[in-house]
Every structure is written in structure tokens, then in C-alpha cells.
Amino acid sequence: MNVAVVHEWLASYAGSEKVVEQILRQYPQADLYSLVDFLPDELRYFIQHRPVRTSFLQRLPLARQRFRSYLPLMPIAVEQFDLAEYDLVISSHHAVAKGVITRPDQLHISYVHTPMRYAWEFQLAYLRQSGLNRGLKSAATRLTLHYLRLWDIASANRADGLIANSQYVARRIWKTYRRPAEVIYPPVAIERFRADLPRDRFYLTVSRFVPYKRVDLTIEAFNQLGLPLVVIGDGPGWSAVKALAGSQVQLLGSQPDTVVEDLMQRCRAFIFPAEEDFGITPVEAQAAGAPVIVYQKGGQAETVIPGKTGLLFSTQTAESLVQSVKQIESGQVQFDAAQLRHQAELFSVERFQTQFRTYINRAWARFQAGDPLE
Structure with missing residues (x-):
């Protein structure tokens, strides 16, 4: 088969890019499309240094620094990709990638990391956090998001089959698009x-x-507990996080993978208070033998066995997190490193490759036979 892989943008190596990396490993001859490609040289290994076919957004002013600002143009841009030569198109979607246009004799499978959070149920939170909850800029943004929602629903029917990265995302896909999705973590x-x-x-x-990552919640909880907390990360909220951190909180900023691995392998437990679509780091922590404490709502909760490999806290508040930490400190719950490791193995690269390849082969056979995929 001639295969094309379509990703929204290439600028970093995060969760969605790790999925693309494994898809490309299964289809080494596939052509790669992306709205923009600003990957630094040191990250091009994960796409096997292959050429990338980009859209007109690549050439717009300040695209390298502010390509996300061109979100209103992304639906048009993704529709301009000429995919006529391919038998199989695989889109990696969290914004517009599923909107590529294909013919009836082409199979299009979309791996959905998430429907557009900021256009749907998290719209009001996004507007508040961006300072766009009132005024002319707010009105213009709301109008843009309204347009994006209309396009998002219309383009959801362009894929022959949908894959979700968690049961949580599959429920959001059904709520948003009224389409079923197979879950492949x-x-x-x-x-x-x-x-x-x-x-x-x-x-x-x-x-x-x-x-939405709620680092503030974690720091508030450990300020109350007076227990040592190490925080790795960076971002626009650095100043606020630093101002909130007590003397027992150590802010390390961004760190290389080797440091993250070392600390995960030694920490008493790993804290994850966000409501995520999946959440890779809690799985990594379990692989490192660290029990995890996660918010019970979101895809990350699907990766934990409560009381066996971690704890779920019920409300997104410091008080609720404090109670979970106290369970560990008191010895109420005990964790076995072998069980933690076994749970993490359910989300391995090999498992993904097998499940993804099986899904594509099954979908291709049904498509060739003229049977619906859903």
C-alpha cells in the first residue's frame, strides 16, 4: 500500500509525536505531512529524518514562533494536502488533521488524541485563562471557536474509522461527533x-x-503537608508556581530524560493532579516502581489499579490530594514493585504496535470487502 501519515504540526517531541513515531516505524515507506515543520535537528530522529510535506502555513510571517495563532486557517490548510496517490491515510488528530480530504477508494483512519478541548467543553476555561472572557477580542475568539466547532463536526465524517487514545477520549468523541471509536492506548x-x-x-x-495541569494544587497540598516535593517542568506559569512554593518544594525546571528517570525510580510516589486525555508520565512512574496519586477523572485514571498501583483522589482540590498522600504516609496502603511494573507493561510500545497493526489490517480487509468499519 501507498501510505500517508498526517500530523498537525511538528515542533516538539511530546505524547502525540510518540504515537506518530511508532506509526512511522510500522510504515517506514510512508510519506509524512504536517501543517508546519519546525523540528530542531536533534529531534528529527523520531521521524527517521524523513522529508516532511508542509502546508502554506509554513511560509506565513512569524510562523516559526506563532504558528498556533494561525489556528483559524488550519482547516483550510489541511484540506489543501493532495493525497490522491495513497491507498491508506492515517491522521494523527488533536486539532484539524482528521479533516484531510480523501476519495471513496482510499481508507482514512484517524488516531484521535483528543477532540479540540478549547473549542468544546473547555472553551470557557480557555477564555478565562487567556484573559479573553470579555471585550472585542473575546467576541472575535468566540466567533472563531464557533466556526471551528461547525467545521470539526463536519470533518469528523471524513475518516472511515476512529481510534481513541483512552476510554475517556472515546466518550468525548461520542459526545462531540456521535461516532464510536476503538481504544488503543x-x-x-x-x-x-x-x-x-x-x-x-x-x-x-x-x-x-x-x-489545566494544576501544578498549583500539588504545591498547595505539600505546603500543608510539609513533606518534600520535587517539581520538574517549565512553562508560562513559572512565576506563579515559584511564588507559591514553600521551603520543602524544590523546583528543578526542565530536566533531561536521565534526571527524570532517576527521580522516578527513587521517589516515594508520583503526583498527577491534571484531567488528561491519557497521561504518559503516570505510566512511566509505575514502570519505575513508583505508586501514583492521580485525579480520578480523565484518561490517566484508566492506567491505575486503585489500592494496588496507586490512589485516585476524588475532587481537584488540595484537601483531597492531601488525604491521599496521608494514606501513603500512614502505611494504610502498600505497593509491590513487581505489580507496578506489570501494570505499566500493559501500555508498552510492543503492545501498541500489535494492536495498531491488527486494527489497520482488519479495517483494510473490511474496506476492501465493501463492509462498513463501524
């Missing part, structure tokens, strides 16, 4: 970690400093 590189090292007394969190 993202690949997690668990082989990087050891689960048998002695544990230290400190707790750990790793996060970007943006509002």
Missing part, C-alpha cells in the same frame, strides 16, 4: 525504567506549567 517507553531501586522520602511531579 498510546505507546509508553517503559524499558527506560527500573522498578527495583530503593525508594526515597520525596514525592515527585513532572508537568508543563499551564493552568
Whole structure:
């Protein structure tokens, strides 16, 4: 088969890019499309240094620094990709990628990391956090998001089959598009970690400093507890996080993978207070033998066995998180490193490759037979 892989933008190596990396490994001859390509040289290994076919957004003013500002143009841009030569099109979607246009004799499968959060149920929170909850800019933004929602629903029917990265996202896909999606969890590189090292007394969190990640909640909880907390990460909320941190909170900023791996393998537990679509770091922590404390709403909760590999706290408040930490401190719950590791293995790269390849092969056979995929 001639295969095309379509991704929204290439500028970093995060969760969605790790999925693209494994898709490209399964289809090494596939052509790669992206609205923009600003990957630095040191990250091009994950796309195997292949050429990238980009859209007109690549050439617009300040695109390298502010390509996300061109969001209103992205639906038009993705529709301009000429994919006529391919038998199979795989889109990696969290904004507009599923909107590529294909013919009836082409199979299009979209791996959906999330429907556009900021256009749907998180719209009001996004407007508040961006200072756009009133005024002319707010009105213009709301109008743009209204347009994007209309296009998002219309383009949802362009894919023959949808894959969700968690049950949580599958429910959001059904709510937004009224289409079923098969769940294939993202690949997690668990082989990087050891689960048998002695544990230290400190707790750990790793996060970007943006509002929905709720780093503030974690710091508030540990200010109350007076327990040592190590925070790895950076982002626009750095100043606010630094101002909130008490003397027992150590802010390390961004760190290389080797430091993250070392701290995950030694921490008493890993804290994850965000409501995420999936959440790779809690799985990495379990692979490293660290129990995890996560918010019970979101895809990250699907990766934890309560009381066995971690704890779920019920409300997104410091008080609720404090109670979960106290359970660990009191010895109410005990965790086995072998069980933590076994749970993480359910989300391995090998498991992803097998499930994704099986899904594509099954979809291709049904498509060739003229049977609907859903």
C-alpha cells in the first residue's frame, strides 16, 4: 500500500509525536505531512529524518514562533494536502488533521488524541485563562471557536474509522461527533525504567506549567503537608508556581530524560493532579516502581489499579490530594514493585504496535470487502 501519515504540526517531541513515531516505524515507506515543520535537528530522529510535506502555513510571517495563532486557517490548510496517490491515510488528530480530504477508494483512519478541548467543553476555561472572557477580542475568539466547532463536526465524517487514545477520549468523541471509536492506548517507553531501586522520602511531579495541569494544587497540598516535593517542568506559569512554593518544594525546571528517570525510580510516589486525555508520565512512574496519586477523572485514571498501583483522589482540590498522600504516609496502603511494573507493561510500545497493526489490517480487509468499519 501507498501510505500517508498526517500530523498537525511538528515542533516538539511530546505524547502525540510518540504515537506518530511508532506509526512511522510500522510504515517506514510512508510519506509524512504536517501543517508546519519546525523540528530542531536533534529531534528529527523520531521521524527517521524523513522529508516532511508542509502546508502554506509554513511560509506565513512569524510562523516559526506563532504558528498556533494561525489556528483559524488550519482547516483550510489541511484540506489543501493532495493525497490522491495513497491507498491508506492515517491522521494523527488533536486539532484539524482528521479533516484531510480523501476519495471513496482510499481508507482514512484517524488516531484521535483528543477532540479540540478549547473549542468544546473547555472553551470557557480557555477564555478565562487567556484573559479573553470579555471585550472585542473575546467576541472575535468566540466567533472563531464557533466556526471551528461547525467545521470539526463536519470533518469528523471524513475518516472511515476512529481510534481513541483512552476510554475517556472515546466518550468525548461520542459526545462531540456521535461516532464510536476503538481504544488503543498510546505507546509508553517503559524499558527506560527500573522498578527495583530503593525508594526515597520525596514525592515527585513532572508537568508543563499551564493552568489545566494544576501544578498549583500539588504545591498547595505539600505546603500543608510539609513533606518534600520535587517539581520538574517549565512553562508560562513559572512565576506563579515559584511564588507559591514553600521551603520543602524544590523546583528543578526542565530536566533531561536521565534526571527524570532517576527521580522516578527513587521517589516515594508520583503526583498527577491534571484531567488528561491519557497521561504518559503516570505510566512511566509505575514502570519505575513508583505508586501514583492521580485525579480520578480523565484518561490517566484508566492506567491505575486503585489500592494496588496507586490512589485516585476524588475532587481537584488540595484537601483531597492531601488525604491521599496521608494514606501513603500512614502505611494504610502498600505497593509491590513487581505489580507496578506489570501494570505499566500493559501500555508498552510492543503492545501498541500489535494492536495498531491488527486494527489497520482488519479495517483494510473490511474496506476492501465493501463492509462498513463501524
